[in-house]
Amino acid sequence: xxxxxxSFFGVAANQGVDLVxxxxxxxxxxxxxxxxxxxxxxxxxxLYRQDSGEVLIDGQPSRFRSPQDALAAGVGMVYQxxxxxxxxxxxxxxxxxxxxxxxxxxxxxxxxSARSVMDRFGIHVDPGSYVDDLSVGEQQRVEIxxxxxxxxxxxxxxxxxxxxSPGEVDALxxxxxxxxxxxxxxxxxxxxxxxxxxxxxxxxxxxDGARVACRPTKELDQRTLARLMVDRDLGSAAAxxxxxxxxxxxxxxxxxxxxxxxxxRMESPRTDIPVLEVRDLVVRDExxxxxxxxxxxxxxxGEVVGVAGVAGNxxxxxxxxxxxxxxxxxxxxxxxxNEVTRASVRERVKQGCAYVPEDRLETGVAPGLTLxxxxxxxxxxxxxxxxxxxxxxxxxxxxxxxxxARFDIRGGRxxxxxxxxxGGNLQRAIxxxxxxADPAVLIAACPTRGLDVGAIDGxxxxxxxxxxxxxxxxxxxxxxxxxxxxxxxxxxxxxxxIVGEMPTAAADRExxxxxxxxxxxxx
Amino acid sequence: xSATAEAPPAAPERRRWSRxxxxxxxxxxxxxxxxxxxxxxxxxxxxxLVAAALLAASGxxxxxxxxxxxxxxxxxxxxxxxTLIQATPLILxxxxxxxxxxxxxxxxxxxxxxxxxxxAASGIALKLxxxxxxxxxxxxxxxxxxxxxxxxxxIAGAGRGYLRTNEVISTLMLNFIALxxxxxxxxxxxxxxxxxxxxxxxxxxxxxxxxxxxxxxEFADIGILLAVGVAVLAWAALRWTRWAFELRVVGSAxxxxxxxxxxxxxxxxxxxxxxxALAGVAGAIVVCNVTEALDPRGLDxxxxxxxxxxxxxxxARLSVVGIVPVAILVAALLSAGPALELTGVPxxxxxxxxxxxxxxxxxxxxxxxxxxxxx
Numbered sequence: 001x002x003x004x005x006x007s008f009f010g011v012a013a014n015q016g017v018d019l020v021x022x023x024x025x026x027x028x029x030x031x032x033x034x035x036x037x038x039x040x041x042x043x044x045x046x047l048y049r050q051d052s053g054e055v056l057i058d059g060q061p062s063r064f065r066s067p068q069d070a071l072a073a074g075v076g077m078v079y080q081x082x083x084x085x086x087x088x089x090x091x092x093x094x095x096x097x098x099x100x101x102x103x104x105x106x107x108x109x110x111x112x113s114a115r116s117v118m119d120r121f122g123i124h125v126d127p128g129s130y131v132d133d134l135s136v137g138e139q140q141r142v143e144i145x146x147x148x149x150x151x152x153x154x155x156x157x158x159x160x161x162x163x164x165s166p167g168e169v170d171a172l173x174x175x176x177x178x179x180x181x182x183x184x185x186x187x188x189x190x191x192x193x194x195x196x197x198x199x200x201x202x203x204x205x206x207x208d209g210a211r212v213a214c215r216p217t218k219e220l221d222q223r224t225l226a227r228l229m230v231d232r233d234l235g236s237a238a239a240x241x242x243x244x245x246x247x248x249x250x251x252x253x254x255x256x257x258x259x260x261x262x263x264x265r266m267e268s269p270r271t272d273i274p275v276l277e278v279r280d281l282v283v284r285d286e287x288x289x290x291x292x293x294x295x296x297x298x299x300x301x302g303e304v305v306g307v308a309g310v311a312g313n314x315x316x317x318x319x320x321x322x323x324x325x326x327x328x329x330x331x332x333x334x335x336x337x338n339e340v341t342r343a344s345v346r347e348r349v350k351q352g353c354a355y356v357p358e359d360r361l362e363t364g365v366a367p368g369l370t371l372x373x374x375x376x377x378x379x380x381x382x383x384x385x386x387x388x389x390x391x392x393x394x395x396x397x398x399x400x401x402x403x404x405a406r407f408d409i410r411g412g413r414x415x416x417x418x419x420x421x422x423g424g425n426l427q428r429a430i431x432x433x434x435x436x437a438d439p440a441v442l443i444a445a446c447p448t449r450g451l452d453v454g455a456i457d458g459x460x461x462x463x464x465x466x467x468x469x470x471x472x473x474x475x476x477x478x479x480x481x482x483x484x485x486x487x488x489x490x491x492x493x494x495x496x497x498i499v500g501e502m503p504t505a506a507a508d509r510e511x512x513x514x515x516x517x518x519x520x521x522x523x
Numbered sequence: 524x525s526a527t528a529e530a531p532p533a534a535p536e537r538r539r540w541s542r543x544x545x546x547x548x549x550x551x552x553x554x555x556x557x558x559x560x561x562x563x564x565x566x567x568x569x570x571x572l573v574a575a576a577l578l579a580a581s582g583x584x585x586x587x588x589x590x591x592x593x594x595x596x597x598x599x600x601x602x603x604x605x606t607l608i609q610a611t612p613l614i615l616x617x618x619x620x621x622x623x624x625x626x627x628x629x630x631x632x633x634x635x636x637x638x639x640x641x642x643a644a645s646g647i648a649l650k651l652x653x654x655x656x657x658x659x660x661x662x663x664x665x666x667x668x669x670x671x672x673x674x675x676x677x678i679a680g681a682g683r684g685y686l687r688t689n690e691v692i693s694t695l696m697l698n699f700i701a702l703x704x705x706x707x708x709x710x711x712x713x714x715x716x717x718x719x720x721x722x723x724x725x726x727x728x729x730x731x732x733x734x735x736x737x738x739x740x741e742f743a744d745i746g747i748l749l750a751v752g753v754a755v756l757a758w759a760a761l762r763w764t765r766w767a768f769e770l771r772v773v774g775s776a777x778x779x780x781x782x783x784x785x786x787x788x789x790x791x792x793x794x795x796x797x798x799x800a801l802a803g804v805a806g807a808i809v810v811c812n813v814t815e816a817l818d819p820r821g822l823d824x825x826x827x828x829x830x831x832x833x834x835x836x837x838x839a840r841l842s843v844v845g846i847v848p849v850a851i852l853v854a855a856l857l858s859a860g861p862a863l864e865l866t867g868v869p870x871x872x873x874x875x876x877x878x879x880x881x882x883x884x885x886x887x888x889x890x891x892x893x894x895x896x897x898x
Contacts, residue, residue: 325781345784363782368775373768377783380768390763416553
């Protein structure tokens with residue numbers, strides 16, 4: 001791939017990216033969330049078309065108009081969300097869409113040809129079972145087999161380990177190495193450093209849609225990789241990389257902006273009661289994965305505690321469990337010293353728990369309801385909106401009027417669904433509702449994701465105001481800049497565990513990056 | 524997880540489809556009332572025009588057919604009371620569908636709930652006998668109908684709420700079970716509901732006239748007023764109660780409902796019970812006033828009040844205010860059928876006519892949901 005650029009709605013996802021794949025190599029593609037890894041892979045696999053730049057296969061410029069074109073040229077991709085047909089068997093899924101499939105075939109010969117493909121590649125799944133009954137790891141194997149059966153020479157795996165158990169990861173790595181040894185090129189997308197060093201031959205690092213490095217893996221240690229991935233202060237010039245790698249291991253560069261808006265009152269251990277305390281919390285998510293393991297944290301009045309981590313490391317489940325949306329399997333949750341581990345959502349609201357969920361449009365609001373109704377969503381069961389079994393539309397409207405004025409929520413009109421609001425106004429509405437309940441603790445999960453600069457500023461101002469008013473804020477974010485600028489303390493979550501905690505004044509991007517990527521705390 | 528972060532920004536809410544011919548179609552946020560009326564009238568008119576062509580092609584004079592249609596559903600007090608008698612259960616079953624559909628619970632079980640409601644109501648009426656005061660019998664049988672329908676709906680409601688079973692399948696199956704049960708009571712057993720005096724042909728035990736609602740005029744009874752009253756109550760409840768607020772939240776976004784502290788499975792159960800109660804009352808009214816005996820034949824004619832109620836609710840766009848006129852219109856269409864056959868229009872044409880009108884009215888709703896513009 002040469003000089004590939006792609007933007008969505010004016011936002012550049014890839015800018016002039018080069019990617020060279022050689023037969024027989026495992027090529028890791030490393031980068032933060034939003035660095036453009038998935039976009040680049042999707043262009044390679046024919047799902048998106050680049051705005052500029054070219055894709056060359058065996059030196060020949062190719063213009064893929066669909067994933068079918070890419071497959072015909074020998075490029076196949078396993079997406080993060082598998083594309084298997086549920087209700088079909090493994091064999092049926094493997095053979096589906098194969099150009100040499102006869103019009104009619106018995107299920108036995110289908111299973112036999114599936115089994116022969118499996119034997120050829122040494123990857124096995126029971127061909128007769130239904131894909132819905134398989135584990136995620138097995139489903140992934142079916143996806144890979146499906147592509148191998150189409151004769152791919154370039155296999156793109158988009159974050160293949162994100163949903164796998166450690167044992168499944170090992171099996172996948174063995175398979176990857178074997179497939180590469182047979183002369184295929186494997187693109188391995190990840191943001192977990194140890195996986196990159198464990199499996200890849202070369203690594204390309206993307207940051208903000210541009211390539212910042214492409215080196216053989218053994219020339220880079222995890223610390224350098226982490227820095228390449230997250231540190232914007234390090235120029236993209238390849239020349240600085242070697243030097244940075246040398247000094248990085250002894251003397252981590254201090255981040256200038258680290259202290260941000262934080263006040264230095266963190267030193268002495270506090271004696272007052274935390275507004276939120278979590279002890280040894282274990283949470284299982286909706287799919288019965290253990291998403292949070294033995295997490296303990298405290299949030300005191302008037303401080304902002306940040307939760308850093310790559311998306312999908314248990315942040316949402318931690319927040320949901322504190323707010324009462326997910327049950328805690330073990331451990332304790334205390335609001336203002338009162339135990340609420342088994343309490344209902346409403347009980348927690350009464351105890352002063354405000355929550356701005358990550359999923360704004362389906363959880364934070366009921367999109368089909370009006371602004372007035374949504375502003376009452378978390379308090380309609382009590383006065384003044386509730387009147388016995390009824391709701392007072394007038395009280396709802398009055399409250400909405402007040403909050404629209406106070407929080408400057410624009411674009412809503414009475415009687416129209418709230419989904420017509422822009423992202424920034426929608427988030428302001430959610431914050432307005434949560435803040436006007438006079439909470440003791442405010443949990444804000446990715447409150448600025450996808451917002452424009454002005455809206456982000458507004459959210460930050462509100463969070464600072466709340467902190468100033470003595471509210472304890474738990475700010476979950478993937479944006480290190482945001483965390484460094486707003487928080488007093490930062491906790492790092494990795495695979496559901498708290499792997500590090502530090503005062504923001506003592507935090508720097510490199511150390512956070514390492515912790516977020518699963519490298520043991522070197523400090 | 525990170526897919527959300529790396530995926531392109533979601534397409535803007537107001538999607539447009541350009542057809543490449545200078546016309547775009549875009550969703551409306553809300554259709555103005557005048558437009559709603561215009562579209563409804565326009566699509567009925569359109570249906571009549573298309574149907575006229577069809578009638579002419581089949582050798583009938585469209586105008587005279589339409590005339591006799593109007594005559595046979597509204598023309599005489601007798602015809603009009605027939606229409607109202609048909610409209611009464613239809614209003615209730617449409618409300619049953621609309622209440623559940625507003626929460627996106629796609630029940631098609633009103634038919635079964637209607638039948639079980641009829642069983643319960645006739646059971647109470649028969650038990651109380653001819654000597655009990657009319658008011659007691661009426662109230663008791665309506666209440667029994669509501670309870671019976673609610674209990675039957677609760678099976679599917681609990682399944683959907685707590686076990687995540689598919690309500691479309693479960694309610695459909697429960698309809699067949701209810702139908703089989705009613706047949707068993709009359710044809711397959713010497714049950715309490717069966718008339719022991721009729722030895723030659725199995726019949727339901729006649730229900731005494733003290734179970735009948737007071738008359739309104741001609742053959743119509745106050746059932747229609749009752750149904751309209753229930754509709755008004757439902758309208759008010761859907762607007763002003765916390766129960767309905769929660770229903771709207773669950774219907775719009777179940778995850779937001781959990782965030783609002785709503786017990787979603789319990790809500791599903793309670794809405795299904797309300798829906799079942801409405802359908803059950805319809806069954807009670809029909810069994811006590813129209814068939815005057817529990818009898819699978821004739822109790823639930825045609826497609827069945829439950830299924831027709833779904834059509835009415837859809838045509839009224841789940842609006843409670845809309846359901847009343849639409850139900851009366853559909854009842855008129857249904858009651859015009861037999862009369863038309865008497866005037867020599869073949870049954871097949873009558874059915875096609877009815878279907879055509881419903882189809883075009885449904886198609887017209889496109890213009891309420893989308894705006895078509897030249898660009």
